[in-house]
Amino acid sequence: MTNKQVRPAIDRDHELGLLRQMLLIRRFEEKCAELYSVTKIRGFLHLYIGEEAVSVGVMGSVAPDDGVVSTYREHGHALARGIAPGAVMAEMYGRHEGCCRGRGGSMHIFDAATRFYGGNAIVGGGIPLAAGLALADRMQGRQRLTWCFFGDGAVAEGVFHESMNIASLWRLPVVFVCENNLYAMGTAIRYAQAVTDLASKGAGYAVASEAVDGMDVLAVEAAARRATEQVRGGNGPYFLECRTYRFRAHSMFDTEQYRTKDEVEEWRKRDPITFLTSRLKEHEALDDAGLASLEGSVAEEVAAAVAFAEGGSWEPVEELTRFVCSDRSNG
Amino acid sequence: MTNKQVRPAIDRDHELGLLRQMLLIRRFEEKCAELYSVTKIRGFLHLYIGEEAVSVGVMGSVAPDDGVVSTYREHGHALARGIAPGAVMAEMYGRHEGCCRGRGGSMHIFDAATRFYGGNAIVGGGIPLAAGLALADRMQGRQRLTWCFFGDGAVAEGVFHESMNIASLWRLPVVFVCENNLYAMGTAIRYAQAVTDLASKGAGYAVASEAVDGMDVLAVEAAARRATEQVRGGNGPYFLECRTYRFRAHSMFDTEQYRTKDEVEEWRKRDPITFLTSRLKEHEALDDAGLASLEGSVAEEVAAAVAFAEGGSWEPVEELTRFVCSDRSNG
């Protein structure tokens, strides 16, 4: 991995903020898993637990008017981007009050205010959309960036290759963030990629690339800043590989036959939340009481989200065929 | 370009054979262009003129039981592979006696005896077929190779990337031969590829690669031999970029607005046929009389092919829906 920097001096408030965001994602998703088991949430549910440092580290560099394109494993991206947890939870309940009125569910979180363009359940399906959003910005002379998240598995899809080439050729302001958690569902990266050093793939498209420790939120933050500078400078896209791990199963149906408990345990030792907590404690920026109060406030926020979802209503069945075409008055 | 060797000592008979093959392709296609203008040949017609050194140079290394997968610009591949010119010409006439009974035409030449798997009119469409043929060989413990031709344009297609990765991952015995003639229809490579050094793309898939002067049949031959050694050794695929140029328009509809006459003229100076002829003359292995007799025999062969096509019959209209499914007796 490139560019691993000397650990910066502590920035208490900032780092406590990062910790809180990671905790929010973690607790939110633990709640989702619970709710899934009592069938409040249905369909597919893909948890981000273990990978929180990536979205939280990256989102610090995402400017308010930047765009984000995500995957079906996007609760972490959505929350770190600032979408209201209640709107996300209500969506997973299938409520009218959900951010997509219950039509999208867990895999399709969208939000206009934060320019969050989904939630895409086709692996790699969002990659060209990100390039297109960036093209629109470029053609309209806007300075904003588009951030595109996808997994290691998506790198095998042809659309990754086509989109990297186009983005580079046209010098589009996109940051490609590859969340390499070493598995695509049950397929380890060594069975899916002839070259497992994904960051090295940028060279084939003249795209500046780096790999970063995705369990270290500060390292991710620094890398995202470097990406921003590069891309805002008009030098075309950036490819950022974040090496991470999912602690939980791929989805709620996965029996995890394809990896060992030991391997998971090894990675759990590098839990990004524990990592940052320890650092803050070492620097006496956080004590047990402080952590407990942080956890308390996060728990409240999650509970409020659940309450919001529980209190929601159902979209009337008469509206079933709405949004197949735009309401023409919107046209 | 890598591996350009010291020019080997002359091997008269062999090189005269190469020259004859290139001449056959050239004269055959000149005839095709004529026949197209009088509507004997119809549909799309893509000429290979200027690129003859590639197919002729490569085919010398293609063993009798190797497979070949080609493109819509495949007359050169078909003839160099040894498919009867009459069968190819009759196919372009749409005759029952054509190698595909007139159902394929210029873009879909197939031949069972030489394991020639088409003629594919979808850019990049043949690339995974080649990997599949190679997989079949590997699984059945056969030592033969599959040779896969495609253009520089095809490298932008996702399927190229997916297939290279799979072929490398599974160590499949395929030689990928990229005929880089600098244009995909009217789009120059610099407008289509962020990295125009195509051979460098092999690195992203751990595929051994090289670029070779595609106007020099002997250089291509040597490179194909290196590819063969590598692939037959069980080291997985090889990516061979042949740098070449098409002297004629993309197809018969092309008005060639996208390149200058000067550029074409510059490349014509490197005509592979002139190049080899000069070399043979320099070494006194060929004189004007010898050349004339070569041309004469080639002209006869082309004339015979045309006569064969002219004398052919039409597939009965009642057979229209045959070959949608296999004749069940073949099953």
Added chain:
Amino acid sequence: MSGETKTIRTTYREAVRMGLCEALRRDGRVFLMGEDVGRYGGCYAASKGMLEEFGPERVRDTPLSELAFTGVGIGAAMGGMRPIVEIMTVNFSLLAIDQIVNNAATILHMSGGLFNVPLVIRMATGAGRQLAAQHAHSLEGWYAHIPGIRVLVPATCEDARGMLRTALEDPDPVLIFENQTLYPMEGELRADAEAVDIDHARVMRAGEDVSIITYGASLYKALATAETLAADGIGAEVLDLRTLRPLDDTAIMASVAKTHRAVIVDEGWRSGGISAEISARITEQAFYELDAPVARVCSAEVPMPYARHLEEAALPRLETIVATVKGMVHPHG
């Protein structure tokens, strides 16, 4: 301006080009993107000269990456542009179909109405030029199966120009299929073009005895059939569908209510083509109006062969349409 409408004589190809140029002139957000649209001038010369007028940013040559550049079009549309993506032919659109079906057609709905995709995708379609099985698909009727997209099939010069404009005003994805045999066709066009209506089919010839329902290049076969039938005293009404999704049921049923017989002609494969849908709808909505079963004349169910006589045999033929009509109508007089 004077009150009378000036018309000009032009070709379908030129009408498409005029539509494109006008669109780019009218709205700075519109741009054309696709393989060889710029330096080559378009593989059917439909964008000839546009690179010179609008520059390479707005007449944008793409690499051979159908899937990605279609997705780029969707993204650009969501980002505030009005892209016209040209997929050279419908045959290659199969490489891009995931983006069309899974993104363009669904995002408005999945997002609960938050994001619409004002994208126009144009492509050439159809057979008849001896291009063989991989270059001769007629899949516009197939695309019409997909909710969330609109499917236009301009058959006339006027529609070739005008439908593009209407499509660009649509907030949702629109696919336009131009039959490749039509490009050289000559026709009349109003000089002061406007957006054309795309919600309605059009009666191209009135008749009392049978409705020939069709679209695209088959329209001209249908009109020729009607001419032939007229000589035998059979009055054929010819309906140009113009839009395959959504179908104009009202127009179809009005014609059937008048003639009581319907023949549908399309160049797609018969099974599961748009003709099947039209037949099913007539059964559902006008069954008791029918004096004879609805008939279809479509392409033979075979990958298109190269040889001319075989391709001709595979496509719907005038004689077949005539025979089909005669089989169901008793001529007047």
Added chain:
Amino acid sequence: MSGETKTIRTTYREAVRMGLCEALRRDGRVFLMGEDVGRYGGCYAASKGMLEEFGPERVRDTPLSELAFTGVGIGAAMGGMRPIVEIMTVNFSLLAIDQIVNNAATILHMSGGLFNVPLVIRMATGAGRQLAAQHAHSLEGWYAHIPGIRVLVPATCEDARGMLRTALEDPDPVLIFENQTLYPMEGELRADAEAVDIDHARVMRAGEDVSIITYGASLYKALATAETLAADGIGAEVLDLRTLRPLDDTAIMASVAKTHRAVIVDEGWRSGGISAEISARITEQAFYELDAPVARVCSAEVPMPYARHLEEAALPRLETIVATVKGMVHPHG
């Protein structure tokens, strides 16, 4: 062996698995290839344990490269193997459709019969599990538009096992669509499995008053409908199509000739779905047998919504089928 046929009780999922295992045991040329078929055991657990029995060469995990690995399957089939390509779900098959339509379906014809493609492609299809718009397509009827491929839709455990075997004996490409809601379904199976016939539809319940024509998971809705209707004295015949291309016209028309009324039920979108084709064929081949217009019950034309109540509203419902039948039949007695 004794004369009586032993049957075993099993699930659809297990029937698929048995079919796969038997195929790999029977013929060394057969192998299974797809995403997560090996180490994961198949995303629907249909290949659980197969990696252990057959090894990673014959139960081959692929990268996420639907287009290429489908093409690899075509190449391997031409190279003498008998590949079973698993595309995880029909939704992702849109990425591979170019290889299916432009290569698998055409090579035999384009090559004038020189090369056939003995390839089987399996995929899960269908909605009903709240997976939303990109994971709920029912496109098997859409695929049935394509000449050169065969489309199978096993609805029973017996067919789930047996059709695979028959498909592997076919010299040409066969697509098998397994409705994902069926995997946990229990059913009976002959212990000594054989290849099943795939050329004929099957009457699953006889009746005199109306034909309910359907396939796949909808079969069970149709049977439940028939049960409900029986209580009202209406005899519904239920036909399981089993193969969508080619359709068994003879069986369809035989049933319609008996009942004089037909309702077609399928989970695809209505416009241009397989139901339209069946309706059109009934019109063409049995028009004068009909006592009422052919009716269709299909999915609402909307990208599938996530919320349960909306998904249920979008899919064909028992009550709708019952109401449709009642609307066209006057009950006995």
